Amino acid sequence: MAIISCPECDKPISSRTMLCPYCGFQRGQVSEEQLREFRRRKLRDRIYQLKMASYAALTLLVGAFGWYLAETSGFQYTSSAGPYILFTIGAACYLIIRVYLYRFKAALRKLGNRPL
Numbered sequence: 001m002a003i004i005s006c007p008e009c010d011k012p013i014s015s016r017t018m019l020c021p022y023c024g025f026q027r028g029q030v031s032e033e034q035l036r037e038f039r040r041r042k043l044r045d046r047i048y049q050l051k052m053a054s055y056a057a058l059t060l061l062v063g064a065f066g067w068y069l070a071e072t073s074g075f076q077y078t079s080s081a082g083p084y085i086l087f088t089i090g091a092a093c094y095l096i097i098r099v100y101l102y103r104f105k106a107a108l109r110k111l112g113n114r115p116l
């Protein structure tokens, strides 16, 4: 008996159990290869979502920079903390997203990222 992670919720479950006690995922007649493919697909979905999120974070950074330029180039004569706050949020989000992207990509490599 081995401990594997549930393809649906990633919680550790026994390789003998056919039903995940956490999320109810039925392993039933699913073969190991199908499970791997299922996990690969999930990882690819997450990587895709993270990439979209990282573009959003980059947009925040660009927006913060534009805001900063607008404030310092004479359109407005006041300088606020706004651009710095926006930049900090964008940079923090981007870094966190990159860490997760790296981890998911490493997990995908471990599963063997074969084209479908």
Ligand SMILES: [Zn+2]
Pocket: 006, 007, 008, 009, 010, 011, 020, 021, 022, 023, 024, 025
């Ligand atoms: Zn589960």
